[in-house]
Amino acid sequence: MQTEFLIIGQGISGTFLSYYLQKAGRSFVVIDNNDNNSASRIAAGIINPVTGRRMVTVWMADEILPFAWKAYHEIGHDLGITAISHRNIIDFFPNPFMRENFLKRTEEGNEYTRAFPDQEHFRSWFNFEFSCGEINPVYTAHLETLLPAWRQQLTNQQSLWEENFEIAQLRFEAGAIHYKNIKAGNIIFCDGPAGIDNPYFKQLPYALNKGEALMMEIPGLPATHIFKKSLVLAPLQNAGKDIFWVGSNYAWEFDNANPTKEFRETTERVLKEWLKIPFQIIDHRAGLRPATLERRPFVGLHPHYKQAGLLNGMGTKGCSLAPFFAKQLTELLLHGKAITAEADINRFQKILSR
Ligand SMILES: Cc1cc2nc3c(=O)[nH]c(=O)nc-3n(C[C@H](O)[C@H](O)[C@H](O)COP(=O)(O)OP(=O)(O)OC[C@H]3O[C@@H](n4cnc5c(N)ncnc54)[C@H](O)[C@@H]3O)c2cc1C
Known part of the structure; x- marks a missing residue:
């Protein structure tokens, strides 16, 4: 052939x-x-224009983000599916240092960050002490x-x-x-x-990196945004109503690519402190990122x-x-x-x- x-x-x-x-x-x-x-x-499929604790704009963001938006639309259109959505990140600052960083970037004119105008909007679902900001635009590729x-x-x-x-x-x-x-x-x-x-x-x-994620059912949590504190909580629009992806960690040293008890327990503990509403774990996954x-x-x-x-x-x-x-x-x-x-x-x- x-x-x-x-x-x-x-x-x-x-x-x-x-x-x-x-x-x-x-x-x-x-x-x-x-x-x-x-x-x-x-993967959660998140396409985020800023990265890291210092909220640095990602490499080639101005070119690569608009390209991705168009590319997923095009392939989605050809296949008759929704392959990408626009859903911003609500960034709950885990400490005053992170809040200062975020606000500093915004004041310096970072086009992707802003203070969220209604600080009380998410109080019914989340516990948070140090206010929140919004990252825009953020896309989710529906892999x-x-x-x-x-x-x-x-x-x-x-x-x-x-x-x-x-x-x-x-x-x-x-x-x-x-x-x-x-x-x-x-x-x-x-x-x-x-x-x-x-x-x-x-x-x-290469420098492979292991990451884990939990799939959760969180009834009543709005699917309007991706939520971030020390973890990321992202709606999985095609897995069903109230289903969220929660992750991740970045392990440079690991014995195998299997899910770990430590990740599950830590994530559950952090979520119990962060969320005001009940949740249920429905799956636990792990994989290797082809990092360099x-x-x-x-x-x-x-x-x-x-x-x-x-x-x-x-x-x-x-x-x-x-x-x-x-x-x-x-x-x-x-x-x-x-x-x-x-x-x-x-x-x-x-x-x-x-
Ligand atoms: C927990 C986690 C969360 C992530 N979240 C995000 C995110 O939100 N946003 C983001 O941009 N990225 C994210 N990533 C990273 C992203 O998943 C990877 O960068 C991306 O998926 C790499 O895609 P790839 O096609 O290059 O490799 P892979 O997805 O690894 O695909 C390789 C394919 O090759 C096949 N294959 C390999 N060897 C063989 C063989 N010998 N014979 C036949 N088939 C073979 C495999 O089965 C697989 O299907 C995340 C990764 C992890 C682990």
Whole structure:
């Protein structure tokens, strides 16, 4: 069987890459092993323009956020689903230091932050001591709807192989790649954390990060905003009324990718203090973020194995970065256009050529 592109992985990276190739009328096969604990299946989907304790504007926010908004709308429209919503964050300051930081950023003219005008508005649901601010715009990508919908489309058009890709069976030969009975012009790895074991790209400075989340039923809590204190509480619009995603932690050291008792107990304790209304845990999930030491993605073609490409290293921000860099990678593959230098794997040319 002959195809132009073989894509490994149908997380958010492989989804957008295959989407853009399809829009360009190109042929491809996606291989994905349907791992229920992949980062894309656990993520809250939040696209936030500011980050960290100091409320710094995220890398390339002015370009990447509007791009993401448009990209999810477009794919959602094509699939007949809602793939993105605009829902701002209400930031309950956990201490006076965080409040000062937020207000300072706002006074300095940060376009994404403002003091919330009605400080009493959320009193019926939350306990908070140090007032709250609002981050705007914040989007939620509905990966829990988008990934299965795109997967169904791939299945319908017979472009999906649901199985484990075995790299030992990959061969590079005369400007093409061969895998089982597939011959393709390029293989593009969108394999997330599994990338650390990929012999062609494993020299890259990955720094995987484990995160956990609880799915909660919280009857009566408004689904109008995402709420943040030390935790984030985000409505899961397609999981049903009153269902919220609650998370997360960032563990750089871990023995395995399983949910932990510690996270569940801590989260439950924090929620009991923060929420005034009852809640019930309905699920507990954990997964690995494909993070990188420099906190920039890995995008581009291998300097030596020119038929092998990579769209990975999305870290904590895959929902916004993946559509943008999937589009850039498509432009590189089809028209030879350059990738943003800070994301281009060419910056590791020497390491990858060893
Ligand atoms: C708890 C948590 C919360 C998060 N919240 C957010 C958030 O709110 N906003 C945000 O922007 N980001 C968030 N992230 C990060 C985000 O999930 C990732 O950046 C993003 O999902 C990475 O997508 P990906 O497609 O590159 O990788 P993945 O989602 O890991 O997808 C890789 C795919 O490849 C498949 N695969 C791998 N190896 C093979 C193989 N050998 N054969 C076949 N298939 C294979 C896997 O099954 C998977 O489907 C969160 C992550 C976690 C863990």
